Amino acid sequence: MTSEEQLPEETSATGKPMVGATPRDVAHIRLGSFALVALIALGVLGLVAGITWLTVVMAVLAVVVIVDIALAVRRQSRTAPNTTTEAG
Numbered sequence: 001m002t003s004e005e006q007l008p009e010e011t012s013a014t015g016k017p018m019v020g021a022t023p024r025d026v027a028h029i030r031l032g033s034f035a036l037v038a039l040i041a042l043g044v045l046g047l048v049a050g051i052t053w054l055t056v057v058m059a060v061l062a063v064v065v066i067v068d069i070a071l072a073v074r075r076q077s078r079t080a081p082n083t084t085t086e087a088g
Contacts, residue, residue: 028072032065039065 039062046054 022075025072025076029069032069032072036062036065036069 039058043055043058043062046052046058
């Protein structure tokens with residue numbers, strides 16, 4: 001146990017838990033970062049092997065993943081620091 005006082009979990013009027021970052025946003029950021037690493041690796045492999053279509057497809061998918069991560073970060077930071085949003 002830590003010396004910090006544990007605050008009770010807040011709930012909305014409907015009874016759903018309220019958290020600062022929704023699990024969906026966290027999943028988008030984490031899974032997106034893993035996908036981005038794989039896409040970059042496959043893109044470089046396609047570039048080295050001379051397979052231009054593979055490089056182009058991986059670049060387009062990497063841009064889509066970057067936009068998705070940026071939107072998830074924006075959703076997380078849209079709320080004020082001391083407020084919570086409904087999870088799920």
